Amino acid sequence: MSIKISLELSDNDLSHFRELMRLAIEKIKNLPEQEVIKKAEDLCKQMENANIPDFVSQRLSSLKMLISALNDDEWQIPEDEKEEILTSIAYFCEPQDLIPDNIPGLGYLDDAIMIELVIQDMSLDLQAYESFCSFRSAEENRRGSQANVNRESWLTSTRSELRSGLRRNKSISGARKIFSRIM
Template sequence: MPLTINLELSDQDLQHFAGVVESAKQASAGLSDTQVIDAATELVTKAQQSNPPQFVKERLELVGTLVAMARDEGWSLPAEDCANVRAALSYFAHGADVIPDNVPVLGFIDDAIMIELCAREMQHEIEAYNDFIEYRQREAERRKLDPATVGRADWLEGRREELQDRMHRRRNRDFRGGFGSGFGMGFGGSSGYGPVRRYSDSGWRPGPPRFSVGR
């Protein structure tokens, strides 16, 4: 019989997690982008092997989306946006869990909470990238191409610029409204962010394999 548990984080709790992320960013400052991305990929792989609870699987999918976003040649994020993705992934390269990941059932809860906060902070980036994945998949199939091989194709340029421009406008709008800016740790229960679609299931992406989240 399923059990529903709701967690409410206070402002003090959110400040704690913001401090954890800042510490992780400082601790991973000496790592290359590749090392940070590889560490996040390793977390997803380890989680897959441990078969965590469903709610953890659903949130760990976001790590795969962020990894794909950073690796995707076709998406080609500007430097500032790449830095935001790296900042979001740095927590998973730090390895200082509140709850050790090898604790059954509970081991990835702190990771899941942090991912949820990252999802709210980077909602517009995630939505834009998901839309890009789906567009590339449709167009590649129409052109009888493998989406994994198209790279920075000319026919992707216009759609990529349109989606990244939308992403920046929405992020700037939220910043003016006091909701945070990029991965500036402006998350909170009153941020106004809605549910985040964590991954696109209708297109190829260069990230770690997806969980079977429906099990």
């Protein structure tokens, strides 16, 4: 039997989490980028090896996706986006977080909440990266291992696809207008 528990974070609660994030960002400010990424990856591995509740594991995949975007050379993430993601994962580099991780069932609750807040903030980046990964996979399946897929080719293809859809929608809309005039 499962039970659903919903949490509503008040403005004060959110302020508290923002302060925790600000402190974490201060602590990592002088760390090299790769060390920040490594610490976040280590936490992910630690969480995978722990018996974490489903509500945490459901959010863990999004944190891993953000880390993958940072590590993916083909994605060619712009520096400003990279900085945003690095600061977003800062909290996960801090070994002493709000709730000690070794408390069974609840130890990763603060991590899950923080992941959820990060996901909400970075949702467009995650969607773009997931689309890129899908495109890359489709291109590799279509062209084989010789497929050269990078952010620019993905953007070019996506732009073309969006423009084609826009033209198609305009032509359908135009046909409807003509049809409505006839009726």
